[in-house]
Amino acid sequence: MTCLHVLTGATSGLGLAAARRLAERTGDRILVGARAPDRAVALRAAVPADRLEILPLDTGSRRSVHAFVAEARARVRAGESGRGDVASVLCIAGAQALGPQEFTEDGIDAVFAANALGHVALVDGLRDLLAPGAAVVTTGSGTHDPANRLAARAGFRGAVYRDARAAALGRDSAGDDRAGDDEMGEEDGGRDALGRALDRYATSKLCAIYHAAAASGEPGFAGARLACFDPGLMPGTGLARDRGPTLRFAWRRVMPLLRHAVEGVSSAERSARALVDGLVLGGMTFASGDCVEFTGRPAPISAQAADRAAAARFLAEARTLWPAPPAMEAGPPSASPLPSAPRLRTG
Ligand SMILES: NC(=O)c1ccc[n+]([C@@H]2O[C@H](COP(=O)([O-])OP(=O)(O)OC[C@H]3O[C@@H](n4cnc5c(N)ncnc54)[C@H](OP(=O)(O)O)[C@@H]3O)[C@@H](O)[C@H]2O)c1
Numbered sequence: 001m002t003c004l005h006v007l008t009g010a011t012s013g014l015g016l017a018a019a020r021r022l023a024e025r026t027g028d029r030i031l032v033g034a035r036a037p038d039r040a041v042a043l044r045a046a047v048p049a050d051r052l053e054i055l056p057l058d059t060g061s062r063r064s065v066h067a068f069v070a071e072a073r074a075r076v077r078a079g080e081s082g083r084g085d086v087a088s089v090l091c092i093a094g095a096q097a098l099g100p101q102e103f104t105e106d107g108i109d110a111v112f113a114a115n116a117l118g119h120v121a122l123v124d125g126l127r128d129l130l131a132p133g134a135a136v137v138t139t140g141s142g143t144h145d146p147a148n149r150l151a152a153r154a155g156f157r158g159a160v161y162r163d164a165r166a167a168a169l170g171r172d173s174a175g176d177d178r179a180g181d182d183e184m185g186e187e188d189g190g191r192d193a194l195g196r197a198l199d200r201y202a203t204s205k206l207c208a209i210y211h212a213a214a215a216s217g218e219p220g221f222a223g224a225r226l227a228c229f230d231p232g233l234m235p236g237t238g239l240a241r242d243r244g245p246t247l248r249f250a251w252r253r254v255m256p257l258l259r260h261a262v263e264g265v266s267s268a269e270r271s272a273r274a275l276v277d278g279l280v281l282g283g284m285t286f287a288s289g290d291c292v293e294f295t296g297r298p299a300p301i302s303a304q305a306a307d308r309a310a311a312a313r314f315l316a317e318a319r320t321l322w323p324a325p326p327a328m329e330a331g332p333p334s335a336s337p338l339p340s341a342p343r344l345r346t347g
Contacts, residue, residue, distance in 0.1 A: 003028040003131060004085050005280070006072060008059055008122070009093030011040045013237030014139070017272030018090060020046035025276060028087060031075060033057025033068045033122075059093045059118030060110050062322045069125030076129045084129025088280045091119035091138045091208070098197045098242035101170050108321065109170030111197075115204035117168070120211055120318045130224050135280045138212045140228040140291055141205040142264065143198070145302040150233055150264050151202070157191075158302060159206035160199045164317035167207060170200050207314055209291050209305045214315035216289030217308070227279050228291040230299035232266035235259075266294045 005022050009015035010032040019030055023046060030052050034040050037054040044052065053075065057068040076084040094115045102110040108117065123136055130136065142148035146158030161167055191199065212228040215221050235255030240248055259265040271294040278284035278296055286292050293299035304310065 003087035004031055005088045006031045007090045008033045011043050014231050014268045014271055015092035016042055017268040018275050019043055021272045021276040023047040031072060060104055060114030062106055065118045065121045066325050079131055081132055083131055085131055086126055086129045086134055087131050088135040089123055089126055094139055096201045096239050098194060108168045109200060111200045112167050112204050116207035117318055117322050121322050124324055127220050132223050134224045136224050136226045137279055138208040138228045140208045140230045143202040144206040144305055156198050156202050159203040161203045161206050164314050167203050168321050206305055210311035210314040213289045213308055214311040226288045227286055229275050229279060230293040231271035232264050232294045234266050234268050234271055237268050
């Protein structure tokens with residue numbers, strides 16, 4: 001039986017390189033969730049058509065994640081073990097939105113939803129279909145760590161996290177003040193709007209670490225290999241799309257040269273090799289729930305990220321923010337647990 005790999009974020013950067021690597025190294029089927037399947041030109045060029053399927057998925061939308069899970073489940077085959085044939089779930093989609101804060105239709109911070117919450121719902125929705133030994137990988141980042149010097153140079157100060165509910169509001173407190181950047185004025189503890197956007201990204205990446213760590217301890221994931229993968233700094237990907245023209249030029253043309261000289265700098269291709277060969281195909285040894293970097297070494301993580309009790313609280317709380325549908329089938333999502341959701345901002 002051929003296996004199925006489920007990927008998010010495979011239209012560009014790391015995810016695209018990972019899909020290409022999977023296609024080169026295995027004869028397996030690849031199922032990608034993408035916001036715009038029609039525009040996934042590079043992905044279609046990277047993976048043979050008879051092994052690739054692309055379904056619509058916005059990881060920041062509960063409705064979309066649940067619909068994707070229902071469609072994905074219809075494509076999974078039962079193996080001899082009675083489990084499904086899902087050999088890996090690679091949660092790579094991630095956005096670093098640097099404009100004004102946006103909220104989803106459920107009233108959740110859009111970056112937290114797309115980078116963290118959507119992947120919790122996706123992985124939970126496929127949990128019982130994982131083949132024995134399946135790899136489930138979330139994508140972290142050194143930006144979560146206040147001690148990361150490369151990230152600090154780009155303006156990050158580490159994650160600002162108290163609990164999942166506050167993170168869902170894009171705030172560092174557990175309070176219920178839901179005003180966005182516009183209402184907050186210019187300053188927030190010395191942080192301007194750009195700084196707060198960087199904080200929200202870094203916080204979502206702390207939650208990616210928590211996700212893998214907490215799920216690895218659950219009976220429902222026994223037999224799976226969970227990890228949070230830190231791909232290093234990968235200049236040249238689409239991640240800097242919200243930056244100004246000068247920085248975008250440096251990101252695409254200059255910074256890629258640093259990977260030969262600066263520790264912590266990688267490329268999408270190099271990190272994808274580590275992800276696929278090491279974590280998915282078993283070339284690296286790691287304990288389930290660990291954070292692993294592109295070099296194959298344990299990724300340096302902050303003391304806050306290493307707190308397994310906090311990780312378990314995060315996962316439990318995340319599930320209450322986006323409850324799973326009653327059955328794992330497409331259907332109308334239940335009511336939002338966050339009252340009076342702010343309207344979606346597009347500016
Ligand atoms: N580049 C770095 O230095 C770096 C460092 C550490 C960690 N990371 C992480 O690595 C991962 C890949 O980033 P990258 O650098 O390869 O960036 P990228 O080239 O911008 O790729 C991001 C991918 O995520 C997808 N995506 C974003 N928001 C989505 C949503 N709401 N729903 C579905 N898909 C969504 C994008 O799809 P569309 O085509 O629809 O936009 C794209 O395929 C991210 O999780 C990022 O946080 C990157």
